[in-house]
Amino acid sequence: MSIPNTSALKPLKKVKLSDFVTEEIERLILDNTFKEGDALPSERELMAAFNVGRPSVREALQNLAQRGLVEIKSGEKTRVTKPCAKTILSGLSGIAIGLLAQDKEKLQFEHLRQLFEIAIIREAAKVRTEEDVEKLSVALENNLAQVENYDRFIETDIAFHLTIIDILNNPMLASIYESLIQWLIRSRNPDTFAELHQISCEHHVRIFEAIKAGDPDRAEDEMRHHLDNVMNNS
The missing domain is CATH 1.10.10.10 (Winged helix-like DNA-binding domain superfamily/Winged helix DNA-binding domain)
Structure with a gap:
């Protein structure tokens, strides 16, 4: 043949x-x-x-x-075993940290976070319950109390945002956010971001009030303003 x-x-x-x-x-x-x-x-x-x-x-x-x-x-x-989001994302950690060492890619990660959180906060403002508002209020108070302590502020800052995500009752979203924010934080200069903590607290208060009011448009505006400030100082 x-x-x-x-x-x-x-x-x-x-x-x-x-x-x-x-x-x-x-x-x-x-x-x-x-x-x-x-x-x-x-x-x-x-x-x-x-x-x-x-x-x-x-x-x-x-x-x-x-x-x-x-x-x-x-x-x-x-x-x-059953694979989960955390397992998958932990495998990407080294790649993500490598990309974040480059300014262009770092900005892309910050933009990804913005798109992610804006979509989430709109839904959270629509579906939040009184119990959710109470939990978020506690997370906010914990964050405001740590403005002078860099490490504790970062922990309570993440907890505040995770409490918003938890309103949607989707553990996969929380895993994705937690990995994304940890990657971003590891790429930041603590000296630069420590100066922004008071401003972040003010933003968090306004974000909380928008969710409490059940106003998705206002919540989106406040989160966008907050994350724009973060991106501009990254």
Whole structure:
């Protein structure tokens, strides 16, 4: 048999054995052959099943652990786990911090945070309950009390914003925000941002009042003003 057009053929890609094992086990997890909580076969059994050496199996299991699909504990069998937003985002942490070292990318992260929080605060202002308002009031008071303490102010600042996000009762949103803000804070100069704490407190008070009033337009305006100030001083 002749092949008329060899230029149309694509060469076979070389695949690392560990990547092959990773993809095959991942497929078995996704199609529920291995379910959450199940113990995977031993390393020796996996070596025999895939006809690979121990290093390839161990690297594959590490890959799966990084993806949040398995949990590896010393002296115990590797078990299938349920991936969550925190697991995924923690895997991105090193990449994010590297990007934030560059001014252009840092500004893009700040803009992403702005878009994220503005969408959230509009919804929060619409659906907040009296209980939500009480929790946010406590978070605000805690934040106002720490204006002179940089580390504690940052902690209570994050807690204030997370309390707003918690109004939507979506843990994934909280995980995304917590990772995003931690990345941004690690890229900031404490000396510069310490000077902005009093201004941030004033903004937080106005944000709280807008949510308490159940006014999404006002809440959006106040959050946009607050985050514009943060972006302009980043």
